[in-house]
Amino acid sequence: MKLAHVSLLAAAGLVACGDAGLGGDDATSTEPEPESAASAVGSVVADLRADTNRDGVVSFTDPTDDVGEDVWNADHGAVFLANIDDDQERCSIDLDDVDLPKCNDAADEIVNGADDALDLARLKTRPWPAAPADATGRVTFTAPEHVRLFKVTGSQFRAIPSGATLSLAEIRSGVELAIEGKDIVRDPSVWNGFVDVTLTVRAEGVTGSDKVRMRVAPVITFHHGLTAEQTWVSRFNAAGNAALRSDLATAASAAGVPAPRQIHTSDPWTQDFFEPAFMSMPAPNGAQRVIRVNLRSANVSYDDRRNPLRDAGRVVFALRGKDVAGVQEYDPQRGGAHDTLNSFGNLETVPPYTYAGESYPLGRVIRGSVPSFFTDKAFTRMMEAQRVQPPIYVDTSWLLVAHIDETISFVKANTRRGWVLLVNDANLARAMLVQQSNAGRGNVPMHVGKYWSSGASARATINQVLADQEVMAASAEAVFEVNAQLAVIKAETGLTDAEIIRVPFLHMNVDGLSVAYQPGMVNGLYLADGHFVAPDPHGPVIGGQDIFKTAIQNALAPVGVTVHFAEDWDTYHRNLGEVHCGTNATRRIPTAKWWESGR
Numbered sequence: 001m002k003l004a005h006v007s008l009l010a011a012a013g014l015v016a017c018g019d020a021g022l023g024g025d026d027a028t029s030t031e032p033e034p035e036s037a038a039s040a041v042g043s044v045v046a047d048l049r050a051d052t053n054r055d056g057v058v059s060f061t062d063p064t065d066d067v068g069e070d071v072w073n074a075d076h077g078a079v080f081l082a083n084i085d086d087d088q089e090r091c092s093i094d095l096d097d098v099d100l101p102k103c104n105d106a107a108d109e110i111v112n113g114a115d116d117a118l119d120l121a122r123l124k125t126r127p128w129p130a131a132p133a134d135a136t137g138r139v140t141f142t143a144p145e146h147v148r149l150f151k152v153t154g155s156q157f158r159a160i161p162s163g164a165t166l167s168l169a170e171i172r173s174g175v176e177l178a179i180e181g182k183d184i185v186r187d188p189s190v191w192n193g194f195v196d197v198t199l200t201v202r203a204e205g206v207t208g209s210d211k212v213r214m215r216v217a218p219v220i221t222f223h224h225g226l227t228a229e230q231t232w233v234s235r236f237n238a239a240g241n242a243a244l245r246s247d248l249a250t251a252a253s254a255a256g257v258p259a260p261r262q263i264h265t266s267d268p269w270t271q272d273f274f275e276p277a278f279m280s281m282p283a284p285n286g287a288q289r290v291i292r293v294n295l296r297s298a299n300v301s302y303d304d305r306r307n308p309l310r311d312a313g314r315v316v317f318a319l320r321g322k323d324v325a326g327v328q329e330y331d332p333q334r335g336g337a338h339d340t341l342n343s344f345g346n347l348e349t350v351p352p353y354t355y356a357g358e359s360y361p362l363g364r365v366i367r368g369s370v371p372s373f374f375t376d377k378a379f380t381r382m383m384e385a386q387r388v389q390p391p392i393y394v395d396t397s398w399l400l401v402a403h404i405d406e407t408i409s410f411v412k413a414n415t416r417r418g419w420v421l422l423v424n425d426a427n428l429a430r431a432m433l434v435q436q437s438n439a440g441r442g443n444v445p446m447h448v449g450k451y452w453s454s455g456a457s458a459r460a461t462i463n464q465v466l467a468d469q470e471v472m473a474a475s476a477e478a479v480f481e482v483n484a485q486l487a488v489i490k491a492e493t494g495l496t497d498a499e500i501i502r503v504p505f506l507h508m509n510v511d512g513l514s515v516a517y518q519p520g521m522v523n524g525l526y527l528a529d530g531h532f533v534a535p536d537p538h539g540p541v542i543g544g545q546d547i548f549k550t551a552i553q554n555a556l557a558p559v560g561v562t563v564h565f566a567e568d569w570d571t572y573h574r575n576l577g578e579v580h581c582g583t584n585a586t587r588r589i590p591t592a593k594w595w596e597s598g599r
Helices: 035-039 113-118 168-173 239-255 311-318 377-385 426-441 462-467 469-493 547-559
Strands: 027-030 048-050 078-080 121-125 136-141 147-153 156-160 164-166 176-181 194-203 206-216 228-235 261-264 274-282 288-296 324-327 347-350 353-355 358-360 364-368 392-394 408-412 419-424 500-503 507-510 513-516 525-528 531-535 562-566 583-587
Touching: 048 194, 048 206, 078 121, 078 176, 078 274, 136 147, 136 168, 176 194, 228 239, 228 525, 239 525, 239 531, 239 562, 274 311, 274 583, 288 311, 311 324, 347 408, 347 469, 353 469, 392 469, 408 525, 419 469, 426 462, 426 469, 426 547, 462 469, 469 507, 469 513, 500 547, 525 583, 547 562
Parallel strands: 078 206, 228 261, 288 324, 364 392, 419 500, 531 562
Antiparallel strands: 027 206, 048 121, 121 176, 136 164, 136 194, 147 156, 147 176, 194 206, 228 583, 274 288, 347 364, 353 358, 408 419, 507 513, 525 531
16 A cells, blocks of 8 residues: 555554554554643655556556555566656766766766656656654665655755655645666666655654665666667778678668768677667657667776777767767776677677467577686676576687677567577588588689689588588587577577578687687577578679578568678688677567566
C-alpha cells in the first residue's frame, strides 16, 4: 500500500494495531501523544509514486504504480537515466583524456533546458490538502554520491540533499521530484545502480513513510539484427580507403540506409576505437526515452598519464551532444598489456535468444579473453556491471590481431531463431580449392593484381596455395581453434549446426600467430534486413565467377540475405583487417525493453 494511512486514533491507543490496515512497503511508527491527539480524526498521508509500472507516467489513480514499488524486478520497478549527454552542446573537446569525460549534463546541479529535463525520471508525492498545521515531511535517498534529486516547481529545478524537508504548503499541495544518475554503473562493489527514495511525513505525533526503489539504466550494445541508422567509416588520403568508402556507400544505398558518415582520422580501424550503444527508460505510449552512448576503446597507446588513450577514440566526445553521451573506462595501471583485445573488433553482440530457461531479449556481448590474455579489467568490469547482456568469452589468443570479428559474425535471417552465425571454415576453403585442382583447374590464379604490405605479389595459383605448407598448417590450426570457439557459443546459446553458415577462407602465419590469408568474408557489416557487406575475396575466377563470392552468396540466399562486396585489400586486408574492422554502425533502438529481462 502506498498511502500510509495511520489513524491518529490508533496512535492514541484507541484502535487495535490490526485495524490500522498496514501492509506492503509502507512503514509507520507511533509515539506517546498528548491527550488532544486522541480526538483528532484523519490519517497521515505519505504516498510517494514513481513510474513503477513502466508506462512512462507517474499516476496516483493506477494501482500498478503502487504495488511492489519498493522491489525492483522484471515485472515492475522505476527506471532513471545516467544523465551524461550534453543537450546544449556546451562541452569542449579541447581537453586531455582525463578531463574529457567530466563534462556532461549531470556534472552540475543545473538542468540545461527542456531537453535535459526530459532525461530526468519523475516522482510525485500525493497532495494532502487536510494536513494539520504541525505536519512536517522530508525526502531521503540512498547513493547521493551517484544520483541527484531535484524538486520541481513549474519549469524550475532545484537540487535537494537527502533529508530535505517539505514545507506544510508542499505537503498539502504535493511535490514533483526528478532524479538523474550522475554516471552509469562502473563497479558494482562501489554502486549497484539501485536507489531507494523515501518520503516521511509526521503529523500530530504520527509518522508515515513510503519508499520507492529505482534503478539506473544500463548501457546496451547493438546486435546485428538491428537496422543501421548510420554507418561510419574513417576518411583519409589512401586509395584503399577511398575504395572501401565508395563500395560501402553503394551498398548502403541498396540497403536503403543513409550514406556512411565519414570520420576524419588517419586511424583506418573505425570499428575498433568506438562502440555505439544506448540506454533507455520508459516513456508514454510504450515508447522509450533514449540516450545514445558511444563507448571509447580502452586502447592505451601512450605513456602519458593525462593522455594515454588511442587518439581516434576521442570521437566519442566529439559526437557527444543532445541525447548522445560518451563513455570511457580503462585501467591506468595496465599500460599497453594485451591491448589489441581492447579494440572493439573484439566486442560483438550475440542477437537475442532463449535457451535453457534463460532469455536474453537484447542478446549478449561476446569477446575474446582468456585468463592468460585478457581485456582491460576496468572496462570489463564496467561491461559486466550492466548485467543485461552478460558476456560470453572465447579464446582469440591464437590470432595475431585477436579480435572476435575475425572468425565469426551474425546476420539477421528468416529462420526460427531469427538469425544465423557466420563462422570461418578453413577446411571448406581448402576443399573448394582441392575440388578445382582435381578438376584440372589448379593453374587458375587468385589474388590477381594484389600485393602484400611488403610489396610482394599476392598472386598465387590454386596449386601453389595448396602446396604452401605454412598456409595449410595455419589453416588446420584455425579449424581446431574456431571449433573451440564454436563449442563455447553452442553451449551458451543452444545454436545448432543448421543455424551456422560456414564461410570459406584460409589462414596464414605472421609472427607465430594466425591471420586471414584470403580476405575474411565473415568480417563484414550487416546493414539492414537482407543486406550484408563482405570483403571482396579475390578468389579464383572459374566460369566467369569468383568461387568464394559464389560460396557465400549461395549460403546466405536461402536465409534471405544479399551479399554486397567491398574492396578492402590495400588499406585493410594486407594490414590485417577487413570491412568490419574499417566500418561501424549506429543501429535502430530495439523494441525489446531491457527492464523486462529480469536482470
